[in-house]
Structure formats: C-alpha cells, structure tokens
Amino acid sequence: MAPTSKFVVAAAHAAPVFMDKAATINKVVSLIEQAGKEGVRFLVFPEVFVPGFPYWINCYPPLDQAGALAKYAEESVVVENNNEDMRHIQAACRTAGIAVSLGISERMVDGYTLFNSQVLIDASGTILGVHRKLQPTYSERYVWAQGSGATLKTWHVPSLECNVGGLACWEHTMNGARQALIMQNQHIHAGVWPALSTMKGFEDVADVQIEALMKNHALTAQVFVVTASSYVDESCLKWMEEKLGPQDLVKAGGGWSSVLHPFCSYLASPHTGAEEKLVKAEVDLSQLGQVKVWVDAKGHYRRPEILRFEFDQRDIWSDDGKTFSGFIPEERGERDRSRPQSASK
Numbered sequence: 014m015a016p017t018s019k020f021v022v023a024a025a026h027a028a029p030v031f032m033d034k035a036a037t038i039n040k041v042v043s044l045i046e047q048a049g050k051e052g053v054r055f056l057v058f059p060e061v062f063v064p065g066f067p068y069w070i071n072c073y074p075p076l077d078q079a080g081a082l083a084k085y086a087e088e089s090v091v092v093e094n095n096n097e098d099m100r101h102i103q104a105a106c107r108t109a110g111i112a113v114s115l116g117i118s119e120r121m122v123d124g125y126t127l128f129n130s131q132v133l134i135d136a137s138g139t140i141l142g143v144h145r146k147l148q149p150t151y152s153e154r155y156v157w158a159q160g161s162g163a164t165l166k167t168w169h170v171p172s173l174e175c176n177v178g179g180l181a182c183w184e185h186t187m188n189g190a191r192q193a194l195i196m197q198n199q200h201i202h203a204g205v206w207p208a209l210s211t212m213k214g215f216e217d218v219a220d221v222q223i224e225a226l227m228k229n230h231a232l233t234a235q236v237f238v239v240t241a242s243s244y245v246d247e248s249c250l251k252w253m254e255e256k257l258g259p260q261d262l263v264k265a266g267g268g269w270s271s272v273l274h275p276f277c278s279y280l281a282s283p284h285t286g287a288e289e290k291l292v293k294a295e296v297d298l299s300q301l302g303q304v305k306v307w308v309d310a311k312g313h314y315r316r317p318e319i320l321r322f323e324f325d326q327r328d329i330w331s332d333d334g335k336t337f338s339g340f341i342p343e344e345r346g347e348r349d350r351s352r353p354q355s356a357s358k
Contacts, residue, residue: 016175016200016298020054024241024292026270026284027058029065031249034088037063038098041115042105048291049109054136055173056291057203059243059268060116060181061129064088066207066243067118069253070152072260081256082156089120089127092143094340099132099140104342107138112170114179114203116241118157119143122332129157130164131179131203136172138344140337146181147190161329165190167197175298179203185226193324195234195310200298202230206242208267210285220285223269231273235304237280237296242268244287272296275304 025044030036041058048056060066067085069078090098106113112135119130129146145160167178178194179202185191194202204227209219223240231238244267253260265287272281272294280294308314315322328334 016301018174019295019297019299020173021052021293021295022055022201022237022239022272023048023051023053023057023294024239024270024272024281025056025058025062026242026244026268026292027062027289028244028246028249028287029062031065031246031252032084032088034064034090034098037065038101041102044291045102045105045109045111045113049111051291051293053111053291053293055112055114055170055177055201055239057114057179057205057239057241058116059241060205060207061118062116062243063090064118065249067156068207068212068245068249068263069257069260070155071212072253072262073257075155077257078155085118085156086120086125086127089118091120091122092117092130092132092140093122094140094337095342100342103134103138103140104344106134106136107342107344110136110172112136112172112177114177114205116181116205119145121330126330127157128160129153129181130160131181131205133168133170133177133179135170138342139340141168141170142166142337144179146184147187148184150183158330161333162193162324162326163328163333165193165324165326167194167199173201175200177201177203179205181205182207182209185230189322189324191230191234192310192322196322198311199234199236200301201296202234202236202238204230204238204240206240206269208243208245210269211245211264211267213262219267220269220283224283227271227273228277231275232277232308233310235275235301235308235310237275237298238273240269240271240273242270244268246287275301
C-alpha cells in the first residue's frame with residue numbers, strides 16, 4: 014500500500030564544530046532535541062557534518078595535507094551498535110522520537126579507510142543502515158574510498174511508515190544511482206551537501222546546481238526531497254589557517270537547504286548563508302499517488318523493454334554487509350550519561 018501519513022521534516026542548516034568529533038556529536042544531539050521540541054519527525058544533517066567537510070583538500074598542495082588527513086581519520090566516525098561515536102545520537106533519537114539522516118565521515122571498523130556516508134537512524138534509536146557515497150568527487154579522492162552498490166539502498170523507516178534513501182552532493186549527477194533508489198520504492202530523499210558556493214569558481218553557480226539537481230530528483234523520482242547543507246564558519250577557516258597556512262579559496266558562509274514537493278514546489282523555501290536554522294515543512298505522503306498518475310519512474314514511465322537497467326549490490330568492502338538489527342538504546346540512561354568530551358585543540 015502507498016504511504017498516507019503526514020509529518021514534519023526538517024533540514025539542519027548548520028555548521029559543525031570543525032574537526033572536533035565529540036563537540037559536533039554534542040551539537041547533533043542538541044539539534045535533535047531542538048527538533049523534537051518543534052514537532053519534527055525526520056531530521057536531515059548536511060554532508061559529512063561530523064567532523065565537517067575537509068575544504069582544505071581544494072586549497073593546499075597534496076603533500077602538505079598528510080597530517081590534516083591523518084587527523085581527519087581520527088575524527089571520523091565508526092558506525093556500530095552501542096559504539097561510543099553513535100550511542101549518544103541513537104539515544105537522543107529515541108528520547109526525542111525523531112528519525113535522522115546524519116552525514117558523517119565514516120571510518121571502517123578496525124581500519125583506517127574512510128567513506129563519505131549517511132547513517133539512517135529510526136526514532137527508536139535503531140540504526141537502519143549506512144549509505145557510502147559511490148564516487149568521491151575530484152580532490153575528495155584523497156580522503157574517501159569509493160562506496161559499493163551494497164549500500165545504495167532505501168530503507169523502510171518504521172516510525173515514518175515510508176521508505177527513505179539519500180545521496181551526497183554530486184552523487185546526484187549519477188543518473189543510475191538515482192534510478193537505483195527509485196527502483197527500491199523511495200518516498201523521501203535526503204540530499205546532503207557542503208557549502209559549495211563558498212569555494213572559488215563556484216560562487217555564482219553552486220546554488221543553481223544544487224537547486225537543479227534536487228528538483229530533478231524530486232520530479233523524476235516522484236519523492237519529497239529534504240536538502241541539508243552546512244555553511245562555513247570561522248572555526249573552519251581558523252583551523253585551516255592554523256594547521257595549513259593562509260588561503261583565499263574558501264570563504265565564510267554558503268549552504269543551500271530546503272524541502273521540495275515531488276512536483277518541485279517549495280514546501281520550505283531555500284535558506285542560505287551563515288545563519289543556523291531548522292528548515293521545516295510538513296509532507297503529506299498521500300500526495301505521492303497524484304504525482305505517480307503522471308509519472309511513475311518505477312513503473313509505466315520506465316519502459317523496461319526499451320531502457321534496461323541493473324545495478325550490482327554485491328559487497329566490495331569487508332564490512333559492507335553489516336547489520337544493526339536487534340539493538341535499541343536506553344531511552345534516557347545512555348543519553349543522560351556524560352556526553353563525549355571534545356579533544357583539545
């Protein structure tokens with residue numbers, strides 16, 4: 014049966030505590046608590062919100078970045094049930110009654126390989142799954158490995174009674190990746206981004222690109238799209254200057270966050286710049302059927318006898334097939350313990 018529920022979704026237009034995993038996790042928990050008080054049922058965080066997007070990869074010579082990249086690996090997140098990195102966030106979701114898509118730099122368990130990932134957590138606090146960005150873009154290949162088709166998924170979110178999937182940044186240019194989500198009956202899409210418009214050469218085009226790609230997926234997939242972007246704050250610029258030296262290629266500000274209807278109208282108008290905000294709107298899933306009458310990209314509008322489509326969901330990495338079923342954090346006990354302590358700067 015098609016979903017019919019109504020609820021409030023939100024994009025967290027916010028900046029991390031740059032390169033400080035513990036402090037940023039505390040901020041994630043605070044934003045989840047705030048969203049819960051404001052009636053939000055599904056909250057989307059920007060691309061690699063923990064510990065922040067490594068803007069320096071586009072600003073300094075590669076050989077000068079080794080120390081920064083090693084530190085980035087240390088500040089990346091290991092995703093396991095009851096892992097210290099995740100349990101405070103899981104408990105916050107359970108207490109607030111909110112499902113969350115959290116952008117992280119993920120570090121492989123017992124390894125040093127990193128992925129640009131989105132973790133989907135239900136309102137029960139259960140981790141439903143992790144999507145790893147299929148193709149890191151340009152200099153991102155210094156940082157993250159390629160994800161596999163094993164994590165190119167939508168997941169059924171029990172608390173929302175619908176299917177949710179997501180992609181990161183220019184992964185949205187991969188039409189096959191988007192079609193793979195469509196084939197898995199996606200209802201809500203988490204589109205996550207860094208502050209592209211702060212980067213040299215992107216000042217006048219980044220927001221246009223984000224808007225175009227998000228509207229494209231809304232209509233061609235017939236889904237509600239929650240777009241969450243971070244912005245660059247002074248903690249980011251200060252960290253880069255102190256650790257790597259002066260640069261003039263990335264500025265403060267940026268970001269583009271919104272909520273889109275499948276017919277591309279704005280349910281929450283775009284929010285940009287260095288002002289933190291929960292960009293909220295109510296979605297009515299019963300309206301999906303009215304769009305599918307016109308275009309059904311999984312069904313009659315696919316023309317499978319002409320346009321053949323397949324994708325490979327086999328594991329590539331040793332932990333691609335990890336599952337998280339069976340673990341629900343304590344509603345208060347875990348969260349009320351002392352939160353992670355920030356590392357010394």
